Amino acid sequence: MYRPIGPGFFKQPVLELAPALLGQYIVHETPEGLAAARIVETEAYHGPEDRAAHSFNNRRTKRTEVMFADPGRIYTYQMHTHTLMNVVAGEEGTPHAVLIRGAEPVEGLELMQDRRGWHLKIPDLTNGPGKLSKALGVTMESYGGVWYEEPLFIAPGPGLAGELKAGPRVGIQNTGEAVHYPWRFFEEGNPFVSKYR
DNA sequence: CTCCCGATTCGG
């Protein structure tokens, strides 16, 4: 049904990979069932030169280690009580990554509602990076895995259904000029794009 | 809109 995209897809520069991920599927297979969503919002983090990136100045710690590995690796990290999902991009050794921030449910909607709560409106299931991880059942156990093999993978999708837009990234501050870099990419008007703060 | 929650990391 859903087939993982080839490993080569992730070798492109992070500022190209981030928009290229829009319109693709993110799929997670678990014992509870399969959940899939079409990605509608991403952000690029440009490692060494990007003050907003965890890997700024090539900061290499246990947490950021996976960003220095080969492209296509899964970088997950904890933010408060939530898990955020990133795709390692570009060349091995350069700590670039794309944060997946929003996606539109395609399959397994009821499973997502089980995980997120049935009182929520549909867009609120997945219109934010922490919400999306929870809806898909992704945890820190995925850290270090790859996005081109089961059970958690990117699959070729139908592409964008609306106009591609770019703008400043969400939730970063005290990062100088990096605050303004237009490295957030999203499908205009889609309700599964997270809210800007 | 405001407040509040709180896991983990990292720097000092």
Place this chain on the structure above:
DNA sequence: CGAATCGGGAGA
């Protein structure tokens, strides 16, 4: 040990 964090939820 303290501060900060690529967020989310609840309640006016």
